[in-house]
Amino acid sequence: MVASRHILAALIFLIMVMSCSDDAQTQPVVSGQLSTAYADGESGASQYSINDGRGTFLWRGDLFADYLFSDNIAFLSNIRIEQDLTLRIDLFALRFSDIASSGLDLQVGQIDIPFGSLGERRFPKQNPFYRLPLTQEHLTTLCSSDYKVWVLAPSFAQRGDGVRVLDQGLYDLGVRMDGQLGMVDYALSLINGMMSATATYTPDGLNNNRGFGAIGRVGITPAPWMSAGVSYGAGSFMADQSADSASFLFESNPQSYPQKIIGSDISVSMGHFSFNGQAFYNIWVYQRDLKSFGYSAEFQYAVTPRMSIAARAGGLVFGEVEGLLVPSRTGERSFSGKWDSDVFRLESSIRYNLTRQALIKIVYEWNHTINVGEEPRDNLVVAQVVLSF
Amino acid sequence: MWTFFFGTWFAVPGEKKELLSLLNRAGFITYAVVIGGLLLSLEHEASAQVGSIQGKVVVLAQDDIFDEILRGQSLNRYGGHHDGPEPEPYLLSEKAVVYISSPVQAPLAPPAKNPSLNQKGLMFRPLVLPVMVGTTVNFPNSDLVYHNVFSYSSPKEFDLGKYPNGTVKTVTFDTPGIVNIFCEIHAYMYATVLVLEHPFFALPDDEGNFTIPNVPPGSYQVSFWYGRKVLSTKSVNVRPGAIANVKFSD
Numbered sequence: 355m356v357a358s359r360h361i362l363a364a365l366i367f368l369i370m371v372m373s374c375s376d377d378a379q380t381q382p383v384v385s386g387q388l389s390t391a392y393a394d395g396e397s398g399a400s401q402y403s404i405n406d407g408r409g410t411f412l413w414r415g416d417l418f419a420d421y422l423f424s425d426n427i428a429f430l431s432n433i434r435i436e437q438d439l440t441l442r443i444d445l446f447a448l449r450f451s452d453i454a455s456s457g458l459d460l461q462v463g464q465i466d467i468p469f470g471s472l473g474e475r476r477f478p479k480q481n482p483f484y485r486l487p488l489t490q491e492h493l494t495t496l497c498s499s500d501y502k503v504w505v506l507a508p509s510f511a512q513r514g515d516g517v518r519v520l521d522q523g524l525y526d527l528g529v530r531m532d533g534q535l536g537m538v539d540y541a542l543s544l545i546n547g548m549m550s551a552t553a554t555y556t557p558d559g560l561n562n563n564r565g566f567g568a569i570g571r572v573g574i575t576p577a578p579w580m581s582a583g584v585s586y587g588a589g590s591f592m593a594d595q596s597a598d599s600a601s602f603l604f605e606s607n608p609q610s611y612p613q614k615i616i617g618s619d620i621s622v623s624m625g626h627f628s629f630n631g632q633a634f635y636n637i638w639v640y641q642r643d644l645k646s647f648g649y650s651a652e653f654q655y656a657v658t659p660r661m662s663i664a665a666r667a668g669g670l671v672f673g674e675v676e677g678l679l680v681p682s683r684t685g686e687r688s689f690s691g692k693w694d695s696d697v698f699r700l701e702s703s704i705r706y707n708l709t710r711q712a713l714i715k716i717v718y719e720w721n722h723t724i725n726v727g728e729e730p731r732d733n734l735v736v737a738q739v740v741l742s743f
Numbered sequence: 744m745w746t747f748f749f750g751t752w753f754a755v756p757g758e759k760k761e762l763l764s765l766l767n768r769a770g771f772i773t774y775a776v777v778i779g780g781l782l783l784s785l786e787h788e789a790s791a792q793v794g795s796i797q798g799k800v801v802v803l804a805q806d807d808i809f810d811e812i813l814r815g816q817s818l819n820r821y822g823g824h825h826d827g828p829e830p831e832p833y834l835l836s837e838k839a840v841v842y843i844s845s846p847v848q849a850p851l852a853p854p855a856k857n858p859s860l861n862q863k864g865l866m867f868r869p870l871v872l873p874v875m876v877g878t879t880v881n882f883p884n885s886d887l888v889y890h891n892v893f894s895y896s897s898p899k900e901f902d903l904g905k906y907p908n909g910t911v912k913t914v915t916f917d918t919p920g921i922v923n924i925f926c927e928i929h930a931y932m933y934a935t936v937l938v939l940e941h942p943f944f945a946l947p948d949d950e951g952n953f954t955i956p957n958v959p960p961g962s963y964q965v966s967f968w969y970g971r972k973v974l975s976t977k978s979v980n981v982r983p984g985a986i987a988n989v990k991f992s993d
Contacts, residue, residue, distance in 0.1 A: 381814065
């Protein structure tokens with residue numbers, strides 16, 4: 355949700371009012387993370403290049419402002435601002451815990467979508483790398499401005515117009531219910547958008563989809579060292595206006611072309627070692643089904659009390675289409691083949707905790723685009739300092 | 744020589760052997776009485792050479808440490824549900840320590856039994872643990888979830904990694920100082936290990952009474968640690984065989 359500075363001012367005011375509470379147990383809890391980074395990448399024509407490969411400084415601030423109204427009612431928020439000075443409110447939810455002693459929790463507002471187990475690794479302190487997994491970042495050749503597959507001119511996607519399979523941190527407007535039965539936990543959410551079309555980056559902070567997306571996850575924790583889950587989601591991923599703008603593709607409204615996605619995730623941690631893996635299979639129902647498979651595997655190891663190393667491999671594999679009508683620079687053409695180039699990213703990092711509140715990390719990203727005539731030069735080195743409070 | 748000795752012994756007739764046995768027993772009893780008396784007198788002399796510090800701590804202000812922990816637990820976003828032991832407020836003996844904070848001249852050894860800093864109800868228990876330098880502390884996990892105990896404090900940096908319920912890990916504190924302890928998974932979990940150069944510390948009972956026994960005579964600074972910091976420090980003079988009284992209040 356992109357918000358104006360007025361909202362931040364209102365929020366700060368709200369926090370100040372809340373801090374006047376006399377009850378020690380219902381005080382606001384404000385914490386956050388501030389990070390600055392220097393990124394130096396290669397200058398190839400690639401969506402993964404930062405500032406066209408020019409060495410550049412970056413920064414980001416995350417503010418977590420929470421308030422506990424009572425034992426069972428809480429307000430949770432994440433506010434994010436980066437160097438583009440756009441304020442984004444990722445999470446803004448009221449949470450009702452253990453409703454009627456049923457063990458069920460309910461969240462309403464801007465919620466985090468229960469798909470996979472990204473959890474705290476969304477944030478610079480807990481994320482051993484600089485960016486989110488490639489699966490949440492890659493901009494496909496399906497462009498959000500016209501919902502056409504620009505596979506013959508992929509620079510459209512490189513400019514940031516491509517629809518992501520998983521839309522970054524995965525927050526959206528809606529409701530979410532969580533519960534647990536023994537070692538099994540489950541979550542179900544109903545949102546206005548979909549995993550590929552959250553409201554996080556829309557100008558008005560609203561979903562412009564029609565209908566609802568339903569997403570759920572069932573997890574199991576057979577032992578404290580391991581948890582695993584299966585997620586499923588279905589719903590409309592196209593904006594409403596696409597029926598007109600891409601009318602040559604559609605016979606009915608965008609709701610007839612949903613996103614269907616199934617994923618699995620696993621987390622293992624023992625001693626100084628931890629592993630997080632996820633995989634998903636996605637279908638965008640379209641003129642021809644646009645299929646993709648994504649995966650990510652992440653290892654971390656604490657070498658000393660202050661230093662840890664990490665590696666992550668992730669990629670996206672795209673399906674083939676037959677006779678898909680796609681735009682080109684000279685008009686529409688029939689296209690057969692992979693509707694986007696497969697991509698693979700290997701990341702490695704070393705992280706050192708200066709104090710409990712300050713850490714520094716150095717990340718190297720190796721990006722590989724498969725089956726293209728000339729592979730873009732888009733590898734990246736980032737040094738990042740993170741402060742938390 | 745041994746052959747001669749045993750040979751002589753075995754050569755003694757039966758009646759004489761009994762007599763000798765009786766004499767031997769009487770001699771042993773006499774010997775034990777003399778040694779025992781000597782030891783008692785030495786002990787009496789030793790206790791007359793040391794004193795003790797006794798007193799009371801009174802804390803009227805309400806601390807919000809437990810509320811902070813409950814808030815942290817309630818606002819947890821990614822930890823899921825916790826089915827382990829319920830958190831309970833700290834007792835005074837778990838969050839208060841009275842200790843000599845100035846140097847003490849005495850030959851000392853760490854305790855034979857390891858004290859424990861438990862993880863229970865998503866809290867460290869006790870909140871503050873005083874130990875003598877060289878002491879090995881047990882870190883048992885009594886919760887059903889993983890914990891990852893670590894410290895970046897300069898007297899002792901360590902990271903025990905993630906470990907489950909029923910597991911006990913240990914750390915030896917070999918440098919005096921204040922060691923702040925955290926859990927990497929549950930950011931609101933916090934405790935302090937006070938590593939002292941001597942064993943002259945006491946945990947007040949629930950009424951606030953405390954006694955530090957066997958203190959060598961001298962003038963000392965005595966500090967009262969409460970919660971997460973030293974609340975006050977006072978001077979005391981310990982005389983041989985006497986009790987020095989000190990009272991702390993917030």
